[in-house]
Amino acid sequence: MRPTTYHRGRSGYLRRKRMTAALSVVAAFLTLAVLTVAQPSADATAQAAALPYQDASLAVDERVDDLLARMTLDDKIGQMTQADKDAIVPQSDVKTYRLGSVLSGGDGTVSPNTAQTWADTYDALQRQAVATPLAIPMIYGIDAVHGANAVRGATIFPHNIGLGATRDPALVERIGRAVAEEVTGTGVDWTFAPCLCVARNDRWGRTYESFGETPELVSSMATAVDGFQGADGPGSVPASVLATAKHYIGDGGTTNGTDQGNTQLTEAELRSVHLPPFKAAVDRGVGSVMLSYSSWNGVKVHGHKFLVTDLLKGELGFDGFVVSDWAAVDQLDGQTGFTADEVSRAVNAGVDMVMVPTDYKKFISLLRAEVNAGRVPMSRVDDANRRILTQKFRLGLFEKPLTDRAYTSTVGSAEHRALARQAVRESQVLLKNEGGVLPLAKSAKLFVAGKSADDIGNMSGGWTMSWQGRSGDITPGTTVLEGIREAATDSSRVTYERYGNGIDGSYTAAVAVVGETPYAEGRGDRPGAMGLDQEDLQTLAKLKASGVPVVVVLVSGRPLDIAAQLPDWKALVAAWLPGTEGGGVSDVLFGDHRPTGKLPMTWMRSASQQPINQGDGKDALFPYGHGLTYGAVTEPEPEPEPTPTPTPGTGICTVTAKVTSSWSGGYQADVTVRNTGTAPLTGWAASWDLGARTITNVWNGTLTTSGGRATVRNTAWNGTVAAGGTVTFGYTANGSAAGLPAPDCTATTGG
Numbered sequence: 001m002r003p004t005t006y007h008r009g010r011s012g013y014l015r016r017k018r019m020t021a022a023l024s025v026v027a028a029f030l031t032l033a034v035l036t037v038a039q040p041s042a043d044a045t046a047q048a049a050a051l052p053y054q055d056a057s058l059a060v061d062e063r064v065d066d067l068l069a070r071m072t073l074d075d076k077i078g079q080m081t082q083a084d085k086d087a088i089v090p091q092s093d094v095k096t097y098r099l100g101s102v103l104s105g106g107d108g109t110v111s112p113n114t115a116q117t118w119a120d121t122y123d124a125l126q127r128q129a130v131a132t133p134l135a136i137p138m139i140y141g142i143d144a145v146h147g148a149n150a151v152r153g154a155t156i157f158p159h160n161i162g163l164g165a166t167r168d169p170a171l172v173e174r175i176g177r178a179v180a181e182e183v184t185g186t187g188v189d190w191t192f193a194p195c196l197c198v199a200r201n202d203r204w205g206r207t208y209e210s211f212g213e214t215p216e217l218v219s220s221m222a223t224a225v226d227g228f229q230g231a232d233g234p235g236s237v238p239a240s241v242l243a244t245a246k247h248y249i250g251d252g253g254t255t256n257g258t259d260q261g262n263t264q265l266t267e268a269e270l271r272s273v274h275l276p277p278f279k280a281a282v283d284r285g286v287g288s289v290m291l292s293y294s295s296w297n298g299v300k301v302h303g304h305k306f307l308v309t310d311l312l313k314g315e316l317g318f319d320g321f322v323v324s325d326w327a328a329v330d331q332l333d334g335q336t337g338f339t340a341d342e343v344s345r346a347v348n349a350g351v352d353m354v355m356v357p358t359d360y361k362k363f364i365s366l367l368r369a370e371v372n373a374g375r376v377p378m379s380r381v382d383d384a385n386r387r388i389l390t391q392k393f394r395l396g397l398f399e400k401p402l403t404d405r406a407y408t409s410t411v412g413s414a415e416h417r418a419l420a421r422q423a424v425r426e427s428q429v430l431l432k433n434e435g436g437v438l439p440l441a442k443s444a445k446l447f448v449a450g451k452s453a454d455d456i457g458n459m460s461g462g463w464t465m466s467w468q469g470r471s472g473d474i475t476p477g478t479t480v481l482e483g484i485r486e487a488a489t490d491s492s493r494v495t496y497e498r499y500g501n502g503i504d505g506s507y508t509a510a511v512a513v514v515g516e517t518p519y520a521e522g523r524g525d526r527p528g529a530m531g532l533d534q535e536d537l538q539t540l541a542k543l544k545a546s547g548v549p550v551v552v553v554l555v556s557g558r559p560l561d562i563a564a565q566l567p568d569w570k571a572l573v574a575a576w577l578p579g580t581e582g583g584g585v586s587d588v589l590f591g592d593h594r595p596t597g598k599l600p601m602t603w604m605r606s607a608s609q610q611p612i613n614q615g616d617g618k619d620a621l622f623p624y625g626h627g628l629t630y631g632a633v634t635e636p637e638p639e640p641e642p643t644p645t646p647t648p649g650t651g652i653c654t655v656t657a658k659v660t661s662s663w664s665g666g667y668q669a670d671v672t673v674r675n676t677g678t679a680p681l682t683g684w685a686a687s688w689d690l691g692a693r694t695i696t697n698v699w700n701g702t703l704t705t706s707g708g709r710a711t712v713r714n715t716a717w718n719g720t721v722a723a724g725g726t727v728t729f730g731y732t733a734n735g736s737a738a739g740l741p742a743p744d745c746t747a748t749t750g751g
């Protein structure tokens, strides 16, 4: 019998509130009995759920209301606590402390490392969670950032920098779906992906986790969220996995590219460059957002109420939950460990779940004390729980808390590997092809060299089988060398010697697969030189000395400083970090796939140019978007037929300037250009008389001054403004803001 429909009216809420704990215990016992014996059988699930929150036919917010009304403070604090699997000793602490979430950090693993073992581990932890009085399932998170990359035998896809080179958001969505299936097969419900960081300085050790250097490119790849969750949000498809937009906000914009550093930008710049990808993810219903370790103008994001609550939850309307990064709360006071003050500061700023991740008992007691002392309002605790529980209900965890073993066999499946190979093909960027040395003939006599030619670990990079990754045969896959040999007409004509020893002039060409060895996060920061290592340089010197044409395949997590060596190379392919399907690289080398990749990052001429990005006027070795193909030898891919565009004309726009801060002798202004016409703008310019003022800095625009007037025009990436749309640029100036004239606006449309 269905329970009476519960209204959300005050009386209904109060009535439910009066339900005795005994009823909850009965419900938990019933749930435990079913789960302990087996997954609920047909007749068991057919029984009416004992309590409203267990009734899947009710609306999610009704279920949340009902459950919240039954929860104690300990239940609620438990939901806000995320602990690392390996720190939970004994495992029954999940039940004892009512932990709402478990994670495996980068080095989290199981033994033996198989999908089955992961699923068994997950189920054991989940059984502890649903043995709590209210039987609230825990949610398990992991960094499945380029596959179920903690699981040996899983399909490892290209890291995001390579996916950015594909310019193929639909492919990225399909990859998200495949990863979700493999992750589901291991029991895990939540991935800490996609990273929607906009990497502005290639020195950053996480550059490869970024889809690119522009907000447009990164925003376009928010389709990964739909892949992981389903297009209609968490739980909207089978094998739906909660996605995480990370790391909010400005992680890729720190000064000098220092990981966890300080992002020194005005609000206008932060909003223009680093916010759009998160808006794109929120608009796609992303269920969680992870905060960035970094600071904004000296203030840690993890304690920044304006950024987290006002901007993300308020202005963007994010209704999922905010999770901290690993032990990030500990950093708020600059001392090791975490304190009650740090806990309340983070939670009050808007953190809903804290990735503690080890001393969960201390966290729980500190938060309880802060709530009881009134320093964390109960309303904040309830809001956090509402956000967390909503995602758990949407995912269906209450109905199916244990692993769906039907998906375990998808881990490393041929279908997923084929998809990964397509992604590898599409991510290859042909940067140089002198004399059409590429594509290679499959009958050619080839000499293959380089430390990454036969190394799955190097091809996969960080976040693969371990946090930092490592060189070597770390998981099953196809190396670039194996791909070349499989494609060759006669594999005996393909010689491999890592260091180039033995090469002579009898070879058609030499293929050198060189670049970076694995790293993750700050350990990958490169504040100094950004060139090839000594082994690679020595190998390349041997190949060059033979007089054989050299084709370089660069396996790296970022552009490298290779301008000095480039003249010695007949061809250069940026392979990025392709993962386990190296056949996708050989597909391009032999022309089975014409290269279509485009640079997601501007390629420096020298490390001294960092940061170097599109539109900054610096002289790059290869510009953002560069990528050659085959056919007319080295001619770039013919431009696609232009879609008919309206005849060029003048647009209609208005400009409003707002002084955002001023000081003695100077001021800063944000200037908004609005398209007040009916046709999209393709370019705009704002101009005004300077008077006694001089402009000292401009962002999101290009400045020219003449005859005492300043003119700021659009950059390459913000010239398009839809009818009714706006774009903002900013500037600082010496002089007084008083009497600032309203700028004139001119704009173009079409063509």
Ligand code: GLC
Binding pocket: 104, 105, 106, 143, 192, 246, 325, 326
């Ligand atoms: C790391 C990373 C974050 C990751 C988390 C859990 O420090 O910053 O991207 O999701 O910890 O492993």
